[in-house]
Amino acid sequence: MGILGPTIRAAVGDTIKVHFLNKTDMPLSMHPHGVMYDKDNEGADGGKGGSIPPGERYTYTWIVDQDAGPGPGDPSSIVWLYHSHVMAEEEVNLGLIGTLIITAADKAHSDKNPAPRDVDQEFIALYMIFNEENDEESGLKHAINGRIFGNLSGFETRRGQRVRWHLVALGNEVDNHTVHWHGQTVLDHGRRTDVVEIMPASMTSVDMVPRSPGNWLFHCHVNDHMIAGMATRWLVK
Ligand SMILES: [Cu+2]
Structure with missing residues (x-):
């Protein structure tokens, strides 16, 4: 998972509650994509959850309605980003990023385990050029x-x-990425x-059944x- 924050999992019909404690010395927030929220739970742009001061807590409530789940052309689970959104560009470059994975209601393992039944493993990859020196190469x-x-x-x-x-x-205008796996193909x-195109704030989920063992490039x-x-x-045994 590298720099990514905890993956938040849910199935359509669930309600997500995130107990957020800001242990840093700057105001931060959690802004989710995809799920349903009111202004206080947007984690950006005003509202009670828009900026949580250092040392303070906030509980975000996000509704996982039908429109937060897989669409007709999607696989049984889909990915959404969450990130801090007080000074979004700076905070994203600090690594305050994670993902939500939402499973269709009839595809989840159980009420306790929202992971999809028709998948053995799920991997998450964030392609992003972190800007650590004011755009210096x-x-x-x-x-x-x-x-x-x-x-x-x-x-x-x-x-x-x-x-x-x-x-x-x-990321920025340079974050136009072509995600490529050696050795296998995916169904997008x-x-x-075997190449999937992504741009800043892209979110997509593709399926693979590895056919060829090896220690393959992913780039x-x-x-x-x-x-x-x-x-x-990435390793296929
Ligand atoms: Cu790239």
Whole structure:
């Protein structure tokens, strides 16, 4: 998972409550995509949850209605971003990012376990160039889940597993990424490919059944990004 915050899971029909405690020295928030909220639970732009001062708590309540779940052309679970949204650009670059995974009501394992029944493993990959030095090239960290040059581990699976990849991106105009797997293909909403295009705040979920064992590259196919370290390996046993 690298730099990503905890994954929040739910099924359609659930209500999510996040007990947020700001242990930093700056005001922060949690702004979710996709789920239903009122102004106080938007985590941005005013409202009670829009800016939580250092040391203070807030409970966000988010409704997982039908419109937060998979659409007719989607797989059984889909991904949404959440991130801090007081000074969003700065806070996202600090790594205050995570994801929600929402499963269709009739595809969840059980009331206690909202993970989808028709999938064996779910992986999450954030493609983002972290801007650590006011746009100086040396401070542009071309990262997958916040890690560069093969330093991300944990993408491990076996041949024949039903694997779902949740792909998200954030960042700036340079964050146009082409996510590429070596060794296998994915089903992207009915399209067969081994490259998925994502842009800042893109969120998409694609399915794979690995067919070929190996320690394979998983990387951005944009030349400049590849050279700058936006690559890691993933293992198929
Ligand atoms: Cu890229």
